[in-house]
Amino acid sequence: MATTVLAPGATRTYRRSALYEWLTTTDHKKIGILYLTNSFLFFLLAGLLALVIRSELAVPGLQFVNSSTYNQLFTMHGTTMIFLVLMPFLAGLGNYAVPLQIGAADMAFPRINALSFWMLPLGGILMFSGFFFGGAAAEGWTSYSPLAQAKYSGSGTDLWIVALLLIGTSSILGSINFLATIFKLRAPGMTLLRMPVFVWTVMVTSLLILLATPVFTSGVFMLYIDRNFGGAFFDPASGGNPILWQNLFWFFGHPEVYILILPAMGVISEVVPVFSRKPIFGYKAFIFATLLIGGLGFSVWAHHMFTTGAVYLPFFSLTTSLIGVPTGIKFFNWIATMWRGKISFATPMLFAVGFLSTFLVGGLDGAILASPPVDFALHDTYWIVAHIHFVFFGGTMFGVFAAAYYWFPKMFGARLDEGLGKIHFVLMLIGTWVTFFPMHLLGLEGMPRRIADYSPAAGWTDLNTVETIGSFIIAISVLPFMWNVFVTLRGPRDAGDDPWDGYTLEWATTSPPPPYNFDHLPPIRSERPLFDLKYGHGARRALPSASVATTQEGAS
Amino acid sequence: MQLSPRVRSVVTVAGLAGAVLLLGGCSALYPPNAASSQGADIRTLYSIFMVPMIAIFVLVEGLIVWSVLRYRRRKGDDELPVQTHGNNLLEITWTVLPTLLVLVLFFVSWQTLNKVDAEPANPAVTVDVTGFQWQWTFAYPQYNLSYTGIGDQGPVLVLPVDEVIHVRLHSNDVIHSFYVPDFLFKRDVIPGQVNNFDLNLKDAGVTYTGQCAQLCGMGHYQMRFTVQTMTPANFQAWVQAEQAKAKATPAPAAGGQAGPTLQLSASSTTSFDETSLSAPAGQPFTVQLTNKTAGAPHNFSIKDASGKVLFTGLPLAQPGQTVSYSVPALPAGTYTFFCSVHPTNMTGTLTVK
Numbered sequence: 001m002a003t004t005v006l007a008p009g010a011t012r013t014y015r016r017s018a019l020y021e022w023l024t025t026t027d028h029k030k031i032g033i034l035y036l037t038n039s040f041l042f043f044l045l046a047g048l049l050a051l052v053i054r055s056e057l058a059v060p061g062l063q064f065v066n067s068s069t070y071n072q073l074f075t076m077h078g079t080t081m082i083f084l085v086l087m088p089f090l091a092g093l094g095n096y097a098v099p100l101q102i103g104a105a106d107m108a109f110p111r112i113n114a115l116s117f118w119m120l121p122l123g124g125i126l127m128f129s130g131f132f133f134g135g136a137a138a139e140g141w142t143s144y145s146p147l148a149q150a151k152y153s154g155s156g157t158d159l160w161i162v163a164l165l166l167i168g169t170s171s172i173l174g175s176i177n178f179l180a181t182i183f184k185l186r187a188p189g190m191t192l193l194r195m196p197v198f199v200w201t202v203m204v205t206s207l208l209i210l211l212a213t214p215v216f217t218s219g220v221f222m223l224y225i226d227r228n229f230g231g232a233f234f235d236p237a238s239g240g241n242p243i244l245w246q247n248l249f250w251f252f253g254h255p256e257v258y259i260l261i262l263p264a265m266g267v268i269s270e271v272v273p274v275f276s277r278k279p280i281f282g283y284k285a286f287i288f289a290t291l292l293i294g295g296l297g298f299s300v301w302a303h304h305m306f307t308t309g310a311v312y313l314p315f316f317s318l319t320t321s322l323i324g325v326p327t328g329i330k331f332f333n334w335i336a337t338m339w340r341g342k343i344s345f346a347t348p349m350l351f352a353v354g355f356l357s358t359f360l361v362g363g364l365d366g367a368i369l370a371s372p373p374v375d376f377a378l379h380d381t382y383w384i385v386a387h388i389h390f391v392f393f394g395g396t397m398f399g400v401f402a403a404a405y406y407w408f409p410k411m412f413g414a415r416l417d418e419g420l421g422k423i424h425f426v427l428m429l430i431g432t433w434v435t436f437f438p439m440h441l442l443g444l445e446g447m448p449r450r451i452a453d454y455s456p457a458a459g460w461t462d463l464n465t466v467e468t469i470g471s472f473i474i475a476i477s478v479l480p481f482m483w484n485v486f487v488t489l490r491g492p493r494d495a496g497d498d499p500w501d502g503y504t505l506e507w508a509t510t511s512p513p514p515p516y517n518f519d520h521l522p523p524i525r526s527e528r529p530l531f532d533l534k535y536g537h538g539a540r541r542a543l544p545s546a547s548v549a550t551t552q553e554g555a556s
Numbered sequence: 557m558q559l560s561p562r563v564r565s566v567v568t569v570a571g572l573a574g575a576v577l578l579l580g581g582c583s584a585l586y587p588p589n590a591a592s593s594q595g596a597d598i599r600t601l602y603s604i605f606m607v608p609m610i611a612i613f614v615l616v617e618g619l620i621v622w623s624v625l626r627y628r629r630r631k632g633d634d635e636l637p638v639q640t641h642g643n644n645l646l647e648i649t650w651t652v653l654p655t656l657l658v659l660v661l662f663f664v665s666w667q668t669l670n671k672v673d674a675e676p677a678n679p680a681v682t683v684d685v686t687g688f689q690w691q692w693t694f695a696y697p698q699y700n701l702s703y704t705g706i707g708d709q710g711p712v713l714v715l716p717v718d719e720v721i722h723v724r725l726h727s728n729d730v731i732h733s734f735y736v737p738d739f740l741f742k743r744d745v746i747p748g749q750v751n752n753f754d755l756n757l758k759d760a761g762v763t764y765t766g767q768c769a770q771l772c773g774m775g776h777y778q779m780r781f782t783v784q785t786m787t788p789a790n791f792q793a794w795v796q797a798e799q800a801k802a803k804a805t806p807a808p809a810a811g812g813q814a815g816p817t818l819q820l821s822a823s824s825t826t827s828f829d830e831t832s833l834s835a836p837a838g839q840p841f842t843v844q845l846t847n848k849t850a851g852a853p854h855n856f857s858i859k860d861a862s863g864k865v866l867f868t869g870l871p872l873a874q875p876g877q878t879v880s881y882s883v884p885a886l887p888a889g890t891y892t893f894f895c896s897v898h899p900t901n902m903t904g905t906l907t908v909k
């Protein structure tokens with residue numbers, strides 16, 4: 001077992017530049033921040049593509065781009081948001097928080113950790129370079145064959161494949177690293193059932209990545225062979241089977257959507273208890289539900305293929321219906337946590353409540369699709385686009401922003417401004433609903449997804465115009481966030497170690513934590529070691545009026 | 557309740573926005589009334605699902621809003637709330653009830669699925685639908701009739717009401733999806749696999765629009781078509797008239813072509829292999845079009861600068877065929893030639909001088 005070398009080595013005779021430090025770091029906290037920064041930059045890029053898409057759709061007619069550019073735009077938007085924004089956002093949060101929350105000094109394999117990160121910007125640059133070599137990939141993030149075969153698509157698709165091989169490898173390595181860290185590096189006393197819920201969700205997510213992603217990387221590799229060396233895996237013209245691609249893709253793709261939501265649920269399960277001043281309601285049920293989602297997540301993939309006429313519908317309909325139950329359990333747990341609590345609404349909590357009220361829609365409008373006949377009507381329409389975004393934007397992205405506001409003081413020693421945070425939250429919440437809710441109605445009216453233009457006679461214009469306005473509200477909402485980060489980093493670092501009166505170990509060290517994280521650890525006797533330390537186990541005592549200074553006593 | 561003014565305005569704005577969205581949405585939260593009996597079953601099923609959906613939505617959002625308003629931490633309240641860790645009875649309830657609910661919904665939707673997917677033994681009319689980049693061909697094998705879409709509105713599918721229609725879906729290139737929103741139904745059109753479904757239409761004399769629902773390349777957004785319904789009697793009359801018309805159309809004149817011959821070929825559905833041609837003014841000429849595209853037909857047509865179509869080449873050149881089109885004399889000038897099957901992207905310049 002590779003254990004981390006704790007001694008920082010002999011005294012340095014020279015100082016390295018800060019840039020060199022960041023480029024070569026193997027510290028999980030710095031790598032975590034690199035992940036988050038990289039994801040945010042790609043978020044801005046893919047968001048820009050979304051604004052072009054929305055501007056094009058605002059009114060009928062092709063005003064800004066032609067249809068082949070349009071296809072490249074939504075392909076790159078979707079692929080980037082999933083593989084270069086959400087997955088790495090969550091990996092970054094995990095990187096930063098998991099070792100701290102389990103009282104470890106670093107990730108189990110620090111250098112592999114750095115390698116996993118650096119594959120991402122490389123993959124992203126490769127994928128986007130398609131725009132300069134005759135066009136980026138244009139087959140959607142699902143890249144169905146035969147459309148993705150060389151006969152029907154350009155070299156951008158090859159770049160897309162190579163990029164996803166890199167990114168896939170990165171997340172497989174990352175998941176192994178998380179699993180090793182969580183199973184091997186927990187502090188004494190940190191049993192599995194005392195781990196913070198966030199750590200549990202990262203663990204289940206890592207298992208999903210480890211089991212699902214190799215299937216996907218194999219699939220894209222086969223596609224590469226098809227395209228370049230005359231393979232015949234997915235092309236019926238040479239004896240292949242296009243449904244095989246869909247099975248491989250969705251065998252990965254469906255667990256992928258849980259990969260993208262579980263850690264965000266974990267974040268919400270950290271934030272809601274702390275700001276309600278109560279423990280998470282039903283800790284064990286919550287973990288059971290997470291495991292159940294992970295397990296069932298592997299038996300529902302073909303609900304993306306109900307209209308292909310190539311899958312046995314009742315089976316996948318049943319499993320898909322059932323997977324709604326554990327998600328429901330979580331909702332009730334979160335609400336019961338707030339119930340009779342004493343909730344304060346700092347920005348992390350606002351985003352958590354935003355998550356609850358918005359993600360709910362993404363749960364319901366997806367649950368109805370578990371019914372094959374209903375899916376016959378709604379599949380591949382704007383209903384699906386609404387569903388995707390209520391889950392990913394209203395869900396995961398709200399969770400990511402909750403986490404950003406929550407852990408920012410730990411990362412940089414300064415709290416983000418509350419006023420700007422509230423402006424960010426309100427604009428983003430309104431923008432999300434205005435942009436994505438009307439997409440349900442368009443889907444019901446029959447507007448297919450992935451179309452560059454629609455007829456004025458279709459009657460879809462008004463709703464599309466509203467959505468475009470909404471998308472610009474979302475875009476504007478990001479500005480106060482960026483400004484907030486900028487001014488806060490220039491201001492005093494006076495947040496203190498434990499600005500939220502937190503429960504978990506990351507708040508027991510300094511902000512930012514030293515290399516290797518802890519001088520000493522408080523005793524760990526429950527899933528809230530710091531709470532026990534401050535309030536006594538199960539005691540009913542007074543809340544501090546102001547933030548408490550951390551007591552760094554205790555054994556280890 | 558003590559809400560700070562800032563929070564109160566936030567809640568008000570968010571609440572108002574939500575209310576406006578929901579109210580505006582309510583009537584629109586249901587799909588259109590279905591044109592087919594299968595679609596009507598799906599619409600009923602959708603409405604059944606919507607009852608618990610809306611109930612859960614209202615319940616959960618209500619609980620969230622209530623907790624947020626009721627359990628705010630007041631100023632000066634420094635007591636720790638009761639630290640409840642769970643409640644077995646509650647947790648079992650909210651596990652078991654939803655499980656029962658989804659099982660019931662699953663069985664209801666299974667029933668509907670069997671109805672929608674039923675294929676009675678003797679359909680009155682069978683239609684072969686072929687999707688290709690980026691048009692449709694609708695063929696009636698019983699009647700020897702076939703229509704390939706031309707222009708950006710695509711072909712018309714004429715169907716009788718009150719009879720069982722059997723639809724078979726074919727593709728020769730990529731995956732498409734046959735979708736008519738008013739049927740509340742789509743099915744993928746997959747190369748190497750023939751998908752089927754049956755249809756019973758209700759109202760005669762109605763026109764429905766449909767379009768491809770599966771991304772199939774750059775012309776996907778305009779892969780449109782129209783469905784037109786008729787009473788069974790009118791449908792039979794239409795079939796007879798069309799068959800008579802097909803007989804009356806002379807076969808394309810072989811030989812006897814006047815004037816010079818221009819060569820043109822098409823290896824894909826995105827563009828002709830030649831994008832400029834020139835022909836003599838005031839003299840008929842011939843265009844020999846070779847279709848080298850695997851999955852799609854093409855033709856040769858001409859329009860002038862104002863977009864007026866001057867010549868439409870028929871019949872279409874099917875994959876692998878070479879067809880000669882005799883074009884009447886044109887005055888000198890610059891024209892656009894195009895493929896009627898792929899009018900937006902397969903174009904070129906025809907210089908007549």
Ligand code: HEM
Pocket residue numbers: 047050051053054074075077078079081082085086139140141142385388389392393397435449450451452471474475
């Ligand atoms: C500024 C906010 C956003 C806007 C306005 C936006 C807009 C859109 C639109 C209009 C489409 C449909 C394109 C089409 O089908 O023709 C789309 C697709 C998609 N979006 Fe977004 N989006 C936003 C943010 C996000 C985020 C944050 C994510 C995920 C994290 C995301 C993930 C996706 C995915 C996966 C697709 C499907 C792509 C495909 O069909 O290949 N979007 N988006």
Ligand SMILES: [Cu+2]
Pocket residue numbers: 731732733768769770771772773776777779
């Ligand atoms: Cu299509």
Ligand SMILES: [Cu+2]
Pocket residue numbers: 825853854855895896897898902
């Ligand atoms: Cu053509």
